[in-house]
């Protein structure tokens with residue numbers, strides 16, 4: 001029997017949690033072509049795509065949609081969805097420096113549990129959760145190992161497919177392809193890259209760069225940390241909450257110092273010589289940090305408004321080529 | 329002093345002449361009083377484009393508002409501890425005002441500096457330079473105001489609510505933090521309906537919410553209170569907080585009386601602009617609680633007298649308009665009246681700072697209930713419900729939803745609220761967008777406002 005499916009859009013919603021309830025929390029990343037038209041002024045392109053994906057998903061009989069309060073745009077998008085009973089808005093704390101938000105995150109997971117059960121899932125058992133966590137953890141380790149042998153867009157596609165499957169299984173890998181072996185190392189950071197946006201990664205490689213880090217919202221930055229095996233027995237839910245909420249660095253978090261710490265660590269470990277910042281149009285969080293990142297990063301930065309039209313692609317091409325010329 | 333003259337809108341230059349006459353008639357001003365023209369000389373050039381009410385009470389109100397920076401520096405010199413409270417609008421300041429030598433203000437108020445100083449302060453230019461461009465709301469002016477230190481003293485403590493707030497503010501406050509300003513972040517949860525079986529609590533607005541949210545915000549306030557105590561070196565006792573709530577309720581009661589009198593009177597006893605400024609006093613008392621009480625008492629006395637004498641603006645046939653959201657350019661409030669409308673109900677995004685605070689709960693619980701009534705923390709549907717209730721209460725004939733340029737919430741809730749009100753109230757509703765200096769779009773604004781007023785007039789006459 002097919003598992004009930006719920007559309008979700010945030011890396012802070014653990015797919016393991018769905019698996020423990022006998023459902024799939026599938027992260028959708030392939031918006032219909034209609035979603036690519038210019039959205040209303042002020043609306044982030046990603047949030048608009050998420051809304052349209054969720055609408056289509058619910059209309060096609062999906063069990064429900066899970067949004068989070070990671071930003072105003074996603075929070076308000078959830079309210080525009082119908083029917084409201086099939087929409088769950090996860091109160092994702094923005095602060096993290098005190099114990100309270102960590103407690104709240106855990107409580108929200110339990111509230112989500114109630115929603116999943118009401119919508120066709122089963123009550124979770126700790127053993128089921130621990131088993132799901134082991135399965136996903138192993139898959140993520142394997143997934144990350146493929147980074148070294150894949151082109152950037154292929155690896156990004158693998159991550160998207162893994163999140164979309166949301167059952168802990170790994171997608172098939174296409175025929176082995178050569179990852180660029182030479183060229184300046186480029187870190188890509190910023191907002192989410194959907195399937196339709198992956199041309200950007202190809203563009204960097206076609207222009208002679210080597211993507212050494214995908215730290216976008218849909219890249220490896222937003223994977224949870226690996227689980228501690230001993231904690232899977234003692235307190236799987238606590239371990240799940242900590243691996244996600246306690247460790248994923250993101251731009252909306254307050255303060256967002258952990259994002260900067262992560263970048264400092266990873267850029268140096270991957271020997272990145274340049275960085276590309278991807279900013280979805282009308283995303284305040286990423287846009288606000290662009291100038292700070294420019295001054296703070298140890299390498300040159302190209303900031304790109306992510307617009308999937310001819311002009312947008314041309315602008316991106318020019319910026320990326322200029323960046324690569326600077327760092328080559 | 330009650331005005332010896334009938335109500336009339338006048339410009340700054342006329343006000344300075346009138347002030348001389350009033351002084352001759354016995355007007356006594358507080359220490360921050362003086363001619364309004366001096367504010368223009370100090371850079372507040374937008375005042376030259378505004379029309380003001382001609383009562384001594386209005387003069388005091390404007391001098392109070394425009395002297396805030398000066399008063400803050402004076403308070404610092406007198407040893408006051410200053411808490412910069414960001415974003416929550418109207419709740420956290422009470423924690424500071426509960427202590428004898430502490431005060432709170434909103435650095436968010438820099439929102440209006442580009443308008444009042446007609447961009448001459450360079451705050452938007454500075455924001456552009458650091459990458460906070462026009463895609464952000466005018467609150468981006470705050471970073472330059474903060475770092476420049478000419479607009480207000482550096483606070484001893486800065487708090488900022490994040491979570492279910494707006495992206496603009498959160499992003500801008502984070503940049504401020506990146507420039508080395510320490511910020512005490514606190515979590516404002518999204519306000520939702522309780523899930524099945526969840527323990528419930530009722531907000532003063534009548535909305536039912538999960539009791540867990542109240543406990544959560546209360547815990548955050550207890551944490552902020554500890555920081556305020558530390559900075560001020562005094563204990564924030566339950567008695568002190570209860571007394572602060574009582575004073576807040578007194579001010580809210582003054583504003584309730586003022587709003588009712590203005591919105592229900594056959595002729596508007598005060599213009600829209602002065603009502604906006606008076607309401608704003610509720611959020612942090614314009615950095616002086618005693619004076620806020622006195623300023624509002626004067627305005628109330630003037631209003632009562634005008635209502636009793638049948639004095640007011642217009643002929644009583646103006647279209648009654650409910651206004652949603654504050655305007656980045658204050659001249660928009662004058663524009664409403666010049667188009668033939670009058671203000672009858674407002675939601676300037678801080679209605680939770682106008683509602684009475686419950687006194688039958690522990691003080692921090694009461695404050696948590698108020699914080700959860702913040703229209704921005706909840707759904708657009710709940711906000712629309714409250715606007716509709718207000719529009720009905722004040723018998724509004726039209727609603728103007730004023731969009732704030734760049735504001736993350738406006739792109740979503742503006743259209744939603746407008747549609748909901750159209751179907752719930754059946755009255756004309758229009759959306760307008762008011763930039764900090766609206767001169768270049770004034771003809772468009774005028775046309776849109778006139779169109780909605782005309783539709784309301786047609787509806788009134790049954791055409």
Ligand code: SF4
Nearest residue numbers: 044046071191280283
């Ligand atoms: S890209 Fe930015 S605005 Fe868009 S959904 Fe993500 S955080 Fe929100």
Ligand code: SF4
Nearest residue numbers: 465467494496497735
């Ligand atoms: S976006 Fe709206 S709520 Fe946020 S600071 Fe600007 S005006 Fe205020």
